[in-house]
Amino acid sequence: MERITQVEVGLGDRAYPIDIGSGLLTQAGQGLTGVLRGKKVLIVTNGIVNHHWGAPLRRSLEEAGFSVAITEIPDGETHKRIETVASLYDACVAARLNRTSAIIALGGGIVGDVAGFLAATYMRGIDFVQVPTTLLSQVDSSVGGKVGVNHRDGKNLIGAFYQPKRVIIDTDTLSTLPVREVRAGYGEVIKTALLGDPDLFAFLETAGADVLRLDAAALRRVVAACCRAKAGVVEQDEREAGIRAILNLGHTFGHALETLTHYQTYRHGEAVAVGLIAACRLAQTVLGLPETVTDRVRRLVQAADLPVRFPAFSAEEWRKALAMDKKNQDDQVTFIVPAAIGQSLVRADIPLSLALAVIHEMTE
Numbered sequence: 001m002e003r004i005t006q007v008e009v010g011l012g013d014r015a016y017p018i019d020i021g022s023g024l025l026t027q028a029g030q031g032l033t034g035v036l037r038g039k040k041v042l043i044v045t046n047g048i049v050n051h052h053w054g055a056p057l058r059r060s061l062e063e064a065g066f067s068v069a070i071t072e073i074p075d076g077e078t079h080k081r082i083e084t085v086a087s088l089y090d091a092c093v094a095a096r097l098n099r100t101s102a103i104i105a106l107g108g109g110i111v112g113d114v115a116g117f118l119a120a121t122y123m124r125g126i127d128f129v130q131v132p133t134t135l136l137s138q139v140d141s142s143v144g145g146k147v148g149v150n151h152r153d154g155k156n157l158i159g160a161f162y163q164p165k166r167v168i169i170d171t172d173t174l175s176t177l178p179v180r181e182v183r184a185g186y187g188e189v190i191k192t193a194l195l196g197d198p199d200l201f202a203f204l205e206t207a208g209a210d211v212l213r214l215d216a217a218a219l220r221r222v223v224a225a226c227c228r229a230k231a232g233v234v235e236q237d238e239r240e241a242g243i244r245a246i247l248n249l250g251h252t253f254g255h256a257l258e259t260l261t262h263y264q265t266y267r268h269g270e271a272v273a274v275g276l277i278a279a280c281r282l283a284q285t286v287l288g289l290p291e292t293v294t295d296r297v298r299r300l301v302q303a304a305d306l307p308v309r310f311p312a313f314s315a316e317e318w319r320k321a322l323a324m325d326k327k328n329q330d331d332q333v334t335f336i337v338p339a340a341i342g343q344s345l346v347r348a349d350i351p352l353s354l355a356l357a358v359i360h361e362m363t364e
């Protein structure tokens with residue numbers, strides 16, 4: 001029996017479907033026939049992902065009549081930079097890509113962001129397809145059209161909004177992903193549930209362990225719910241003029257923690273996970289969120305072996321790190337605070353002292 005869930009991202013003439021299921025890599029070629037303008041594609045991936053998943057994707061594309069070139073970028077956030085894109089332009093020229101060719105990103109969020117920026121800019125924009133292979137990229141980064149690279153002075157400073165023609169999510173690819181990466185991606189899953197999907201939250205409370213051990217049906221259910229939730233927000237505010245900011249629930253604290261630890265200690269999803277607990281505690285103070293909600297969020301975070309407390313830094317260090325958050329207008333730090341499970345608010349009027357008090361209480 002076919003088990004594919006399809007989620008539509010409704011963006012007018014830039015609308016596209018997300019296919020989610022097990023075994024989809026081997027059907028990718030068939031699925032892209034009639035979707036892409038031409039027959040020439042360049043797969044952008046990295047060495048690890050290519051080793052595990054490059055061959056079946058290539059075979060499927062070739063069987064469907066596509067002419068396939070494949071190129072690897074080095075692994076790691078330090079290579080998410082403009083020099084990497086420059087070398088990819090060379091690969092595009094060498095592969096003789098033209099206006100009707102397509103770029104296919106096969107990998108995690110880094111490959112997706114870099115390859116998407118390449119697709120957005122090569123010949124002023126060619127067809128782009130996302131084939132995300134980390135849980136984080138399946139539930140978050142492959143949806144919504146933000147593409148780009150880091151500058152030496154800041155993350156994601158260079159980029160574009162560029163929607164793919166299709167997103168193909170084969171949950172089987174997670175079978176080779178390191179456990180720590182699965183758990184980190186799960187931090188963003190908890191975020192999405194808390195943000196806008198009470199049913200997903202309840203599902204995680206009963207079946208979270210199935211997701212973490214990569215049960216195919218549980219994964220399909222969860223990935224689809226996350227894509228649907230993110231698509232819903234992006235449809236309202238594609239270019240982050242307003243409401244899209246709520247996707248940053250837990251991120252004000254999380255980014256500060258990543259800054260303080262120089263992006264060396266925590267995976268992004270780990271920092272977000274502890275940040276979610278902090279956002280709940282802050283909401284207890286400013287919105288009267290019941291403590292039971294915070295407890296339920298903490299239980300989900302703990303069950304995934306994600307951090308529930310902050311390491312020790314001085315109030316001054318925290319203040320500086322929080323004030324660097326890019327969402328800030330002037331000196332005011334913006335926090336996203338849950339009003340209930342499934343509903344969050346963007347607030348720019350919360351005194352930093354309250355956030356610092358929460359961090360103090362949560363410091364080990």
Ligand code: NAD
Pocket residue numbers: 046048049052075076077080107108109110111113133134135136137140141142143144145146147156173174175176177178181
């Ligand atoms: P990543 O791309 O670095 O992947 C994590 C690690 O897993 C890497 O070592 C990678 O090589 C490896 N890997 C990937 N798939 C694998 C597989 N199936 N089997 C084995 N190993 C595999 O990290 P990530 O967490 O996927 O993405 C992080 C990036 O995403 C950051 O740069 C972040 O800024 C970006 N991001 C973008 C958006 C967006 O909207 N565009 C949203 C969130 C995050």
Ligand code: MG
Pocket residue numbers: 188251268272
């Ligand atoms: Mg995030």
